[in-house]
Amino acid sequence: MTQQPAAPLDDQDFLRLDGQICFALNAASRAFNGLYRVVLKDLGLTYPQYLVMLVLWEHGTMPVKQLGRHLRLDSGTLSPLLKRLEAAGLIRRERSTEDERSVHAALTDEGTALRARAVEVPRRIAAATGFELEEIRDLQTRLSRLTAALDAASFDEEPGEEPRGGSREEL
Amino acid sequence: MTQQPAAPLDDQDFLRLDGQICFALNAASRAFNGLYRVVLKDLGLTYPQYLVMLVLWEHGTMPVKQLGRHLRLDSGTLSPLLKRLEAAGLIRRERSTEDERSVHAALTDEGTALRARAVEVPRRIAAATGFELEEIRDLQTRLSRLTAALDAASFDEEPGEEPRGGSREEL
DNA sequence: CACAATTCAGTTGTGCACAACTCAATGGCT
DNA sequence: AGCCATTGAGTTGTGCACAACTGAATTGTG
Incomplete structure (x- = not known):
């Protein structure tokens, strides 16, 4: 748009471009x-809570750790979020009997029932955006x-971090 | 990928797809x-603070309102953020004399000087990602x-909201 | 001029993201 | 068995996003 064929980009251009892509994604x-x-x-859910419910609706009961791998979130984010979902009566949290460090998130009847109302969400989004x-x-x-x-890239930029388990599951 | 040519998508598929795009963007x-x-x-900036500084480096002194239009942020986000930038000595905030409701954010010498170190940011990002x-x-x-x-779409979905000034400037 | 509506920055409260940390449970190693 | 590094969930503290609100300054209208 503003770029001339033969004009090399200077620092100012790079900064402006950087701002544009950052801003666009944000x-x-x-x-x-x-x-x-x-x-x-209508469902009483926030966006991240919806993502958690989507995973549980699809995969059923799941340990917090695995939920975190799916959603790319750590316990610092998930713990309070799951606590709120539990307070809302949508999930239960129960310590695993075989490994007492692990906590499993399970749908309650109410949580399972909510799925019936959630199925219209994608339709409404799709209809609203008009995307193919x-x-x-x-x-x-x-x-x-x-x-x-x-x-x-983040990994390479990080001075000296531990490997941080590279076996992330794709949702 | 998992989609068969002639298989119509059911609710479960839509929910899964919805989760995928939400998740991908997030x-x-x-x-x-x-x-x-x-x-x-290295610069002592957060990502949103960097975006603010980019705007100020490009456009100079600017009222908070206009900054909010550029960055699509309201005063609830900008006020504390600008306060932190001021505490860091990078900007000054001064009430406009002609309209005492308005506050202008201006670069300090230190804030202006930081730009010299910021020019390498886009290069490092570009180098790290390898994107063209x-x-x-x-x-x-x-x-x-x-x-x-x-x-x-949000606007249409909103039951009965006020127009919220549609003259947003593109960054 | 007076008064009502609007505009602007700021505050409060809730929730998310993430770093750094705590603590208990586990598993490997000698 | 005993010790120690690792793992998993949770907590704390900081910063951002946003809704709802406050209060002061300004503008429009009669």
């Missing part, structure tokens, strides 16, 4: 969040590649 | 944030379109 994420906030209000399935798929693929690249 | 945003966190640590300029541009365009669509 804004898209927040805009998405905002739309879901509106749609999910293919378009969504394509964007998702690009974002996943971006995430993978950024992960690897 | 994860990408956080991964980006994480990489910037590492790179920006064109690829970044393309993604940015898609995300901007997505944001615009989501904005319009």
